[in-house]
Amino acid sequence: MSSAADRGWGSGWPNGQADKQVRVVAGGVKVNVRREVAPLFEWALRETAKVGYQLKQEQTGAYVNRPIGGTRTASNHSWGLAIDLNWQENPFTRDANAKRTITPAVVAVWKRAGFSWGGDWSGKKDFMHFEFVGTPGDAATLVARLPLTAHAATTKEEPMTAAERKEVEALRSALFEDRKVIENLKGMLERVESRFTVPGLAAPVVDAAVTPSGGGYWLVAADGGVFNRGDAGFHGSLAGTKLEAAVCGIEATETGRGYTLFAADGGVFPFGDAVFHGTALTAG
């Protein structure tokens, strides 16, 4: 990324540019910004309020003669080219899903005015931060085009009511919760799938039964093959038998010394100490 100095804005921190700043009052806040870009800041702050975003003065600022936090690199704030909006609600974080209040509509406003958003950065996200990425010439071109309504016809945004904002906020946090649940489910599925990939069984595993001790289990495949593990004993299977219908279930006996296989057509096949009580088709 080019620095503001490379783009023709003079030197930033530690050299202060206080004399090149002007005060802008718009969207319910006052900020000091670089003179040539001030009309763009003013327009974007006003539009930010118009799309329903409530700016908070005590959490909003632009010009500060300082380096980027934890570095010796000049921050765009030291040229008055960057602004932080509601910084307590829009964190600087590695968590791309972190809770924030900046909305896509707000981001769209600032982009239209030639700013890039810290929330788009790869790696650490700076959700509060917007910075002007053009040259002084770009700023002059954009200022001449004000108001920047080029996209207004296609992205007509009405300010949200407080109730709508609350609803959007609730939806966003619900979505975040859902994402966590889905991630957990995916992890569970992967673990289950790897356990159920059984070499030696020709057909897919369709059911499983656990021994009474919990120290073993049987898996049964659609072709009637049985796979036993731990303290689960092998008492026979239907593997190699010509079946009318696929096997779909296995149930262990109370003692764990036998099991019954069930087929999709109601066929019942006892093994070990399992007792034949008739097929599902004929049982009362």
Ligand SMILES: [Zn+2]
């Ligand atoms: Zn910033």
